[in-house]
Amino acid sequence: MLEVTNLQVKLEDEDKQILKGLTLTVPAGEVHAIMGPNGSGKSTLSYVLSGRDGYEVTGGSATLDGENLLEMEPEERAAAGLFLAFQYPVEIPGVGNMTFLRTAVNAQRKARGEDELSSGDFLRVVRERAKALHIDADMLKRPVNVGFSGGEKKRNEILQMAMLQPRMCIMDETDSGLDVDAMRLVADGVNALRSPDRAFLVITHYQRLLDHIRPDVVHIMADGRIVRTGGPDLALEVERNGYAGIVAEGT
Amino acid sequence: MTDTAARTAPAEIQAQAQTQAQTQTRADAPQKSRGIQTPEVVGGTQPAPAPRLEALQAPQDGCTAAARRDAMQRLVAAGLPKPRDEYWRYTDPKLLNADTPAPLAIGDEEPQMFGSLDRLRLVFVDGVFDPAASDAPDADGVRIETLQAADAQPGHWIAQSYGALEAAGQKPVVRPFAALNTAVATNGLAIHVSARVARPVHIIHRRRDEAADVVLHHVIRLDAGAELTLIETGMAGARENTVIEADLAPGARLHHIAAIRAAGTRIGARHIFACVDEDAAFKSFTLSLNGTLMRHESVIDIAGDDSVAHVAGAVLGDGAQGPFHHDDTVFVTHGAERCESRQVFKKVLKNGAVGVFQGKILVKPGAQKTDGYQISQALLLDDDSQFLAKPELEIYADDVRCSHGSTTGAIDPVALYYLRSRGVPKDRAIVMLVLSFLAEALAEVEDDDLRAEIGDRLELWLNRHATADSHRAGSA
Numbered sequence: 001m002l003e004v005t006n007l008q009v010k011l012e013d014e015d016k017q018i019l020k021g022l023t024l025t026v027p028a029g030e031v032h033a034i035m036g037p038n039g040s041g042k043s044t045l046s047y048v049l050s051g052r053d054g055y056e057v058t059g060g061s062a063t064l065d066g067e068n069l070l071e072m073e074p075e076e077r078a079a080a081g082l083f084l085a086f087q088y089p090v091e092i093p094g095v096g097n098m099t100f101l102r103t104a105v106n107a108q109r110k111a112r113g114e115d116e117l118s119s120g121d122f123l124r125v126v127r128e129r130a131k132a133l134h135i136d137a138d139m140l141k142r143p144v145n146v147g148f149s150g151g152e153k154k155r156n157e158i159l160q161m162a163m164l165q166p167r168m169c170i171m172d173e174t175d176s177g178l179d180v181d182a183m184r185l186v187a188d189g190v191n192a193l194r195s196p197d198r199a200f201l202v203i204t205h206y207q208r209l210l211d212h213i214r215p216d217v218v219h220i221m222a223d224g225r226i227v228r229t230g231g232p233d234l235a236l237e238v239e240r241n242g243y244a245g246i247v248a249e250g251t
Numbered sequence: 252m253t254d255t256a257a258r259t260a261p262a263e264i265q266a267q268a269q270t271q272a273q274t275q276t277r278a279d280a281p282q283k284s285r286g287i288q289t290p291e292v293v294g295g296t297q298p299a300p301a302p303r304l305e306a307l308q309a310p311q312d313g314c315t316a317a318a319r320r321d322a323m324q325r326l327v328a329a330g331l332p333k334p335r336d337e338y339w340r341y342t343d344p345k346l347l348n349a350d351t352p353a354p355l356a357i358g359d360e361e362p363q364m365f366g367s368l369d370r371l372r373l374v375f376v377d378g379v380f381d382p383a384a385s386d387a388p389d390a391d392g393v394r395i396e397t398l399q400a401a402d403a404q405p406g407h408w409i410a411q412s413y414g415a416l417e418a419a420g421q422k423p424v425v426r427p428f429a430a431l432n433t434a435v436a437t438n439g440l441a442i443h444v445s446a447r448v449a450r451p452v453h454i455i456h457r458r459r460d461e462a463a464d465v466v467l468h469h470v471i472r473l474d475a476g477a478e479l480t481l482i483e484t485g486m487a488g489a490r491e492n493t494v495i496e497a498d499l500a501p502g503a504r505l506h507h508i509a510a511i512r513a514a515g516t517r518i519g520a521r522h523i524f525a526c527v528d529e530d531a532a533f534k535s536f537t538l539s540l541n542g543t544l545m546r547h548e549s550v551i552d553i554a555g556d557d558s559v560a561h562v563a564g565a566v567l568g569d570g571a572q573g574p575f576h577h578d579d580t581v582f583v584t585h586g587a588e589r590c591e592s593r594q595v596f597k598k599v600l601k602n603g604a605v606g607v608f609q610g611k612i613l614v615k616p617g618a619q620k621t622d623g624y625q626i627s628q629a630l631l632l633d634d635d636s637q638f639l640a641k642p643e644l645e646i647y648a649d650d651v652r653c654s655h656g657s658t659t660g661a662i663d664p665v666a667l668y669y670l671r672s673r674g675v676p677k678d679r680a681i682v683m684l685v686l687s688f689l690a691e692a693l694a695e696v697e698d699d700d701l702r703a704e705i706g707d708r709l710e711l712w713l714n715r716h717a718t719a720d721s722h723r724a725g726s727a
Contacts, residue, residue, distance in 0.1 A: 050672050053664060078674035090669040094690020095683050100670075103683065108674035143690075160673060 002026040008059035020224035029196040036221035050084040079111035083166030085157040092144040129162040151182030158189035175209040187212030207239040222247040313402030318414035322433035329425040341607040342578040352490030354461040370453040378465030392446030401441035416496040416524035420550035429522040432494040436468035444477040456485030463488035473503035483509040491519035499531040507535040518544040529555030563595040563695035568604030578607035585618040594625040597692040600636035611643040623653040678717040
């Protein structure tokens with residue numbers, strides 16, 4: 001589903017290479033985890049795939065079901081089925097969470113040539129999915145992420161994912177700032193979305209999240225590349241021995 | 252959003268105020284708190300009135316005749332404003348000073364705002380009351396007369412009120428166009444509110460003559476405990492000079508909501524003078540869309556203890572169809588204890604539009620426990636637009652809380668990316684972020700239904716202008 005080949009990316013304003021030939025394949029139905037030390041380029045990868053400004057691709061390719069992601073606007077990537085759960089979800093005062101969700105859902109449907117959801121249908125679906133994530137009616141009414149706790153913001157990201165039903169979900173350190181209970185809620189939300197035609201790329205520092213979201217494949221990233229790929233056991237090895245050994249071996 | 256936005260402001264922007272300037276004043280020593288002082292402003296010094304003043308005809312025989320003569324003297328003494336006057340440095344008064352406005356084509360009428368609201372409609376065509384198009388101007392708790400009808404009655408209450416707050420509001424800053432208005436206005440309303448009025452009074456402006464130079468003067472008197480919602484919509488003339496004087500007795504409440512849509516080369520000067528007595532509440536919100544030159548002045552005298560005065564504005568300016576310049580000039584005087592004032596002004600500017608904010612809070616000696624707040628912010632949607640802000644605090648009491656802030660910025664790129672990453676197209680995402688930016692000003696409209704309708708109108712305007720921009724970009 002997601003094919004990243006020899007991707008090279010530098011900062012637009014600075015002569016600083018972040019990704020140095022990253023190659024990664026995530027097939028449909030699988031959950032892949034990316035782990036790696038600080039500064040290895042994990043978040044940059046998620047930004048470049050979702051179309052954030054400020055980066056320049058200097059080589060390589062990234063495709064979603066054969067479509068060139070790198071030539072698409074962020075909203076086109078979203079309509080094509082890509083979703084990034086932000087590490088730091090953005091607060092948008094004055095825009096209701098519900099309005100935001102409905103605008104996003106209907107914009108994607110429109111871009112795909114589907115009918116927009118009626119407000120009745122939308123309301124029914126959003127209430128049902130919010131309930132599963134313990135998101136109450138008040139959180140739906142409040143402005144997007146304003147005054148939300150860290151856990152509420154992350155649950156709100158998963159609610160957006162559940163509403164938008166993307167096929168390729170990238171989660172950027174969704175576990176950061178979460179307590180154990182919130183992490184379980186988030187993981188349950190993600191696990192409920194697992195399906196044969198959907199794939200996940202879970203970026204995390206720690207093995208802990210992967211106890212709840214069981215990955216099929218674990219990649220270790222260092223200095224802008226994938227340095228090792230393995231099964232779930234690789235995450236446990238990192239937990240025991242740290243990154244140093246793996247990174248040294250891979251470079 | 253503005254924190255990030257402020258950092259990304261284009262370098263060309265001249266922001267008079269320091270970005271994110273926040274001043275908290277809780278002064279122990281009065282001298283310390285007088286940080287921002289402005290020189291006393293005196294009006295023009297030319298002895299002979301300009302030709303335009305000589306040509307002015309003031310009605311001679313009504314019960315307001317004395318007030319008009321006084322106003323004419325004030326005007327002649329002050330003279331018409333000149334670009335170098337302290338309070339006209341950012342706004343060239345030339346178009347307001349001109350003898351006549353340039354004719355302005357009459358476009359299609361916008362869909363009526365607040366159409367579903369149960370309200371008392373009073374229609375003005377080119378500034379003249381049209382009784383046939385209006386509801387009967389009577390309702391429980393309020394007596395509404397035209398200025399002309401009131402003027403013709405000897406001993407009418409308006410003889411005492413007409414021009415009184417305007418005259419008081421000429422110090423320490425002269426407001427020549429308000430004096431001019433008082434001197435010559437023959438149209439407007441005298442509204443006497445004696446109780447709580449359930450139905451809002453809705454003044455609707457329409458246009459017929461392309462060159463109409465409209466002068467309107469409304470005098471509103473609210474008795475103790477009386478309450479009124481006053482709405483103004485539509486477009487008055489090719490040029491407008493409106494004065495509203497509102498005198499609130501103890502415990503009275505006035506909600507004023509104006510949605511001023513301008514088209515083409517329209518110019519206007521509006522003044523609101525309010526005097527707020529004990530326990531009373533004055534709240535005014537103005538939505539301004541387009542216009543070549545608009546100057547809105549609010550002069551609020553907080554005279555009674557425990558009273559509240561809020562003035563707020565949301566301005567959307569697009570310079571694509573010609574120059575856009577919008578100036579909000581506010582002067583709030585705290586002269587009583589435990590009062591609250593708010594100035595909340597938000598301007599969205601694009602295609603070379605210029606926004607100005609001059610806002611002052613004056614806390615007089617003895618006005619203890621004053622709670623004053625002022626925020627002026629501009630969202631610049633391109634590098635060509637400009638926001639000029641001059642916040643002023645002048646405080647002579649030692650137990651007050653006054654804060655002000657002014658920011659100038661662009662759309663927050665991270666928020667824009669966030670919305671787009673959810674599939675919201677760029678144009679639509681910008682509209683959402685603009686609405687987000689305006690939300691604090693809009694929140695000053697207390698009534699949920701009215702606020703929702705204003706929000707819808709804003710969204711309509713924003714979507715239309717976003718489309719126009721992408722068409723231009725496409726054809727360029």
